[in-house]
Amino acid sequence: MRSIICISAILAAGxxxxxxxxxxxxxxxxxxxxLAKYPEQTVERLRIAFKPWEGTAGVAEIRxxxxxTPYTQADGTAGRSYSNILLCSLHEGGAGWPDWLExxxxxxxxxxxxxFFQVAELEPGALVIRTEGVAVSDGEGCGSTLVxxxxxxNPERYVMTTYKLESAPPGVCx
Numbered sequence: 001m002r003s004i005i006c007i008s009a010i011l012a013a014g015x016x017x018x019x020x021x022x023x024x025x026x027x028x029x030x031x032x033x034x035l036a037k038y039p040e041q042t043v044e045r046l047r048i049a050f051k052p053w054e055g056t057a058g059v060a061e062i063r064x065x066x067x068x069t070p071y072t073q074a075d076g077t078a079g080r081s082y083s084n085i086l087l088c089s090l091h092e093g094g095a096g097w098p099d100w101l102e103x104x105x106x107x108x109x110x111x112x113x114x115x116f117f118q119v120a121e122l123e124p125g126a127l128v129i130r131t132e133g134v135a136v137s138d139g140e141g142c143g144s145t146l147v148x149x150x151x152x153x154n155p156e157r158y159v160m161t162t163y164k165l166e167s168a169p170p171g172v173c174x
Contacts, residue, residue, distance in 0.1 A: 022058075025049050025173035026127045026165035035067050040149040042072055045081075046163055048127070049173035050088070060086045060108040060117075061173070064136050064147045071155045077145045082136035086110045091118060098132065100160060110135055112142030120162065127165045133158040 026048045035041060044067035053059045063083040072078040086108035093103040101107060101118055109116040117131035133146035148158040 023049070023051055023170065025168045025170045027168035027172045028163060028165045030067070035069065038149070039069060040071070040152055040159075041161075042066055042069065042077075042145075042150060043147055043163075044068070046147065046165060047168075047173045048129070048165060049170070053087070057088045057090060057106060060088055062086065062117075062134060062136060062147065063173070066145065071150050074155060075145070080138065082138055082145055082147075084110050084114055084134060084136045086114070086116065086134065100130065114142060115146065115148075117147075125167045127167075128162060129165070130160060130162050132160050 027046065029045050030041065030043070035044065043064050045063075045065040047063040049061045051059050051061065061083065062085075063081060065081045066072045066077040066079060068078040087110075088106055088108040091097070091101050091103055091105050091107040093101070102120075106119040106122075107116055108118075112135065114135035115131065115133045117129040117134050119127065120130045121128035131148055133148035135142060135145070136147055137144050146158050147161075149161045151157040151159050
């Protein structure tokens with residue numbers, strides 16, 4: 001009986017892990033009112049599609065459309081869309097990582113020093129991520145802009161940003 005309970009627990013854990021990264025689409029479109037209230041925000045639309053990837057916890061395909069703000073106008077990204085694919089795994093902690101990252105939480109990291117985000121909360125219908133900047137690209141080389149807010153008064157400095165996204169049909173992330 002004990003081994004049946006153990007096997008059931010392992011299978012349930014595997015299903016729960018697969019459910020987190022089994023093709024879900026998460027999206028958020030920020031209104032003009034929201035962007036006016038938070039002028040340091042550089043992202044107008046954000047999409048994240050989690051997909052299984054053999055031998056890993058999965059990948060996150062992120063797509064961002066930049067808001068039309070003084071910051072994005074200055075660097076020529078206003079209104080443009082960018083994307084990246086990040087490899088995801090459970091964060092183990094250790095040297096070299098920012099202190100705000102929590103061990104045991106899913107963290108997705110981009111290639112070419114493309115930054116990362118961590119899944120801060122996952123509940124039915126809502127996903128909250130935190131990032132200090134995920135590099136996204138227009139398809140030409142490594143990341144050309146970051147998905148993060150800029151520091152007030154210093155458009156050269158990006159700060160930790162929290163995004164709350166809602167569950168969306170898969171077509172929204174394509």
